[in-house]
Amino acid sequence: MKSKPLSIALLAISCVAVLSLWFAASVVTPALIAEFGIGPTRAALLTTAVQIGFVAGSLVSAILGLPDRLDPRLLYCAAALTGAAANAAFLFVEPGSTVSIILRLVTGAIMAGVYPVAMKLSVSWAKNDAGFLVGTLVGALTVGSALPHFFAFAGDLNWRVVMTTASTAAAIGALLVLGVGIGPGFKNAGRFNPHVALSALKSRPLRLANFGYFGHMWELYAVWAWLGSYIAASFATTGMADAQSNARLVAFLAIGSGALGAFGGGYLADRIGRTRLTIIALAISGFCCVAAGPLFGAAPGLIILLSLVWGVSVIADSAQFSTGIAEMSEPGTQGTILTMQTAIGFAITVITVQGLPAWVDLVGWQWAFLPLVFGPIFGIAAMARLRHVPEAAKMAGGKR
Template sequence: MTPSAQSLPGKPLALTLIALSQVLALSIWFAGAAALPALIDAGDIGPVRQAALTSAVQLGFVIGALTSAFTGLADRIAPQRLFAIGAVLAALANLLALQLEPGGIAMIVSRAVAGAALALVYPVGMKLAASWARGDAGFLVGLLVGALTLGSALPFAFNLAGSVPDWRLPFAASALAALVAAGLILLARGGPGLRPAAPFDRSAALLAFRDPALRLVNLGYLGHMWELYAMWAWIGPFAHAYWERAGGTPRLGDLTAFAVVASGALACLAAGRLADRLGRTRITLIALSVSGSCALLVGPFFQLAPWLMIPLLIIWGLSVIADSAQFSAAITELAPPERTGTLLTLQTAMGFALTVIMVQATGIWIGWVGWSWAFAPLAIGPAIGIWAMARLRARPEAASLAGGRG
């Protein structure tokens, strides 16, 4: 942080509360993925419904985010209160799921409701954190994406608390965590940069496609999202299948999935710092190159010993999320200030809509080819992202990124 950023009174406490609230509330997101192995044991759940337990959350999030943007909800209700409302609604959706048929249509609908509620949590938390930015926007956005990452990993850790696999445990524990988050966020202050957002501008959305630099940033983001959530959604079942083949226990599968996803939180913080100092395009190019390579290698490594597989998975967990915050930060630096909110909303909606398709498609693909080639198609996204960010790096607009560092 710059000296002026450090001197803002109340900033460390506010950011701590915001980040912790995000971690706890966003544990709702992957409760279904963490519960999936036990859900499969509890009933006959086909590949489409297995994937839908996660992709429904993504779809609900897109609908919730767009609804919030079009109605200006984030400016009608105080952000701390709106965050708390979203966290409580997400918790109630999870508690409702406990009463429903495991893997049934009603449970899938409840996951969509939870996703819509989380649209009042993640973007609002990002807005609160960004209000404290003073020359450290890349780091602050990285902090919140790191919180998203750690929250996404928590349900796998909740599984470790049970003596036997039980699909109810990640649902119940993440609901309790979200309720705690609803209380904590009410204690967090907004920063001096907290102001009402400009109304959603439909005409501004065309700028995302007409402006070459913005178009390349969005293409890079879509390449990143092509891979990210499909990997997070299926790494739990993959880890369980790997340890079953290797003679390990389900707990080792949950521990592996938690370590892989949670490791990305550290990468978000480090990448945020490095991007502010070395350039956004450089960091995204490195992260996309590493994660895409891992996507190609992980499947063929399925038969190899843990001392080879686990480090590869951790490297993938680090690289697959490291660059995420930088695509949003790039929009804020390239877009006209009055249109930044609309363009960020559009970027988020496009990215998460793509994840709905990729989570479902990956589940079907796994059913066809098995685990040895399960993740190979995910490398297509990073390849497209690398091309887009390399093109952006060569354009004059790159001088507007990261204080002229590109």
């Protein structure tokens, strides 16, 4: 059996590489608009198509129980290679065209074979450290999501360089996962049972944990997708030279710093409890949603500080919803239930990622993120209720 540290390290590196596909097109959207004259609706679809594709892929995967029935490493590898190919194909079509949007849909759909599967692999190694292990994985997701911002900054927003680099990284990540070992806690499902997916909402403790996750997702991807634009607009208001380039670097640092939040959140949740950690993180990120309004156009240092705090807090709780679900689920069902969780969560992100530009047209970038605060409020309410459910004692060694 391969060692736990090596397996988790390889899995995390692989996730960083593969998940760079997610925002590859989103980061270069300003360049695509300038070169091809893409309208605002289709420009937003380059991001939301990935979310929609992920939802569709996750639902199919959950209904068929694929994460609990197939070798997770082979499923992950095949999905990642397909995503790398679809992303590379974007280079040979007209950006903003129907074909380009379909390619982004395919990229999102195959992620259903990557992220939830990686979570199940990670949990298979857990022994009183599930929060930290899944937090490490979510940290990898965070860095992977931030990488395109760095590619754009380093490549001076040459969209072809960004897309090519992301596809190459994903292909390498696909091969790396073949070296990951499966932990002793791994258990495949028996016969096919589509009702397992429905237990994610039928079981009260799982439903409350999912509600917390859904509130979190209402905020998360809208912040990741549009924080760079908010920063650029704020910097431009102060008269900063080269505001766009500086904003790309700050966005990369802010989103990438979320890895520290994911690691730290996992470490703390194993010690103070998952419900307590998630409530604290949601409260901080919700405050940032509100504070972004009055701070718009403030000194760049304050905007950078806000972005870093937001980047850390908005993801610090993410892994703990998934870890709690895994701890409260029956053995052999975690992969399917986690996939169902992420399917619904990412369906919610479509609303905020796609809808935020329309909201900005009405109120401007200053108050762009104000509607996102309702997600953390909803999530806090759900996790506070979960804390008093008896089944919550299964989480974090009884720390709830």
